[in-house]
Amino acid sequence: MQSTAHAFKDNARHALADGNLQQSLAMLKVGFSERRRQAVERLPEFEALRDRARDIKDHALANLDFYLEAFEARVTALGGQVHWAPDAADARRIILDICRRAGAKTVTKSKSMIAEEVALNEHLEANGIEPVETDLGEYIIQLRHEPPSHIIAPAVHLTKDQVADTFFEHHRKLGFNRRLTERNDLVAEARQVLRRRFQEADVGITGANFLIAETGSSVLVTNEGNADLTNTLPRVHVVIASIEKVIPTLEDAATLLRVLARSATGQEWSSYTTFNTGPRRADDPDGPVEYHVVLLDNGRSNVLGTEMQAMLRCIRCGACMNHCPVYGAIGGHAYGWVYPGPIGAVLTPQLVGVEEAGNLPNASTFCGRCESVCPVRIPLPGLMRHWREREFERRLTPAAVRQGLALWAFLARRPWLYRLATGLANRMLALLGRGEGRYRWLPLAGAWTRYRDFPAPQPGGTFHAQWRARGGARQ
């Protein structure tokens, strides 16, 4: 997918003015966040499980080559094939080849962020193969030619009415002539339409939430069951997964799944959690005859061993965006690439470059809610701060900000001058704001005062002056 992260500020401005989007975002707080809170309350071991989940991922990342090779050996022993894709173009080529060899006309897909990352659908379409998204949310946005706006709820930005319009427009040619208004009717119609697509598909493509080195299994989590239809009905099953998805054992998967389901949707266990291991066995009555796993690096190995490595622990639960005030205000599309919210602000500069995505880590109030809910305890604000520093070092920050910071640094290193300057400024501001207690407009702060008032200083002087007056200063 083509990044528009550079246009973040404009994207955000449009998002704030989009009534449908704002209506949808208002439901986030009562939905995901509240359900997560209740699920956490039901499980006293939750915090201990988070620690363990973090440690498992750290251990796997420290020994990634070993676990990937072990995983590959198991898959191969069962007659499956593992393909190694250093970057996005490799992954696209490998998957297109598999589809061509299978003579595929249509492929069903179960939502995969990695497939979005490598822009797989566009590539298949350009080569005459029709990809059909089967996760309901992903199906809706595919019809609308939109990218996902959330990593687990791709159509969370849409209202029911928008979905109704989309189905009415696209399903008419299939013989559905009524514009539906009820949610359950919309779901039932999509079920009918997609059931046919499942049955005619030649290849099924899924992501993986985890890869298990011990058994060579790929783990898939859904609530709809669409991933299972995708990996059971077609003749060929292709799994596309990034390298950091591998973990050692089934027991490790159990720990991670316990925190994943609760963090993502507040469920005790997702409706369908499936362990797929190799192609159909000789006496199996159904299942794919070919089983492929495509392992994608695409810039991830560059992060290993650096202070940014923690971002690779991410299990894509979406909790950080569900709890983020910035995401809650502007939604996912404004972030301009595959991964929105706090994890997007950390991953995107890594995967598409600081030049392109330097604005994303600035879109944070550093309130820390993301870190406080992340099931694998990724220090998201710390990682965003890291990107801000890189952006500053590489002189990508606007001149006015750099000059302002330089001036502040100059003063802050000279305490007497700092006191003089703040004392003066304080008195000036007090004069300007006399009577009202706030300013509607301030020189050099137009961007702030355009949207809100700036509070006038309280009487009594600067903090320094008050501190000294109370006898606090001992120099």
Next chain:
Amino acid sequence: MTARAQMLDAIRRASKRGPLAGEARTALEDRLRQHRTNIVPERTAGSQEDRIRQFERWATFNQASVACISAKEVPAAVTDYLAANNLPARAVMAPDSALDRYDWTSRGMLELRRGLPQDADRVAITGALAGVAETGTLVFVSGPEHPTSLNLLPETHIVILRERDVVGPLEDVFARLRARYGEGAMPRTVNTVTGPSRTGDIEQQLELGAHGPRRMHILLVGD
């Protein structure tokens, strides 16, 4: 250099080491072989009777329905359930020999076919490898006796689970899988299913029956 070598090499360079060897490697091989249990939630501690109640509680919490019955009540429980839900007395049943212990002929009007589901099949009847008390989850393994598509295609899924197959946490399922298939081995697919299929993709409101079954009914059979 092959893509594989290139990727492994990149990982090792970033990790500032070569391929793992000697003790470091043995330690990881042991970790895989021993597959130690991590943290298991307390909630499944207790007697088998407690676990059965726990299973029932969580399965119901997740929108499945549960009926606790004896083995000889099974066929009648199926026909009663179908009638109560206005479904025809017809179903496709897994070719699972464990299901032969129930006296299906006792319900003459119940029409059963064994094998793969077809488009017209509205009801599937299967067994289960286990029921997980921790979350009310059912475990299905693929194989000649249990086509995976039976768990997915028909709108109603009736699952016959024996009380002795109710286990505590998910880790107990892994133990059963290893006992049945061997260390490090798995069947083609292991489905862990909790309640009927659902989606929250339209305005985050729960709707049942997205792609898989709309209804899941569990017959919990006493021994």
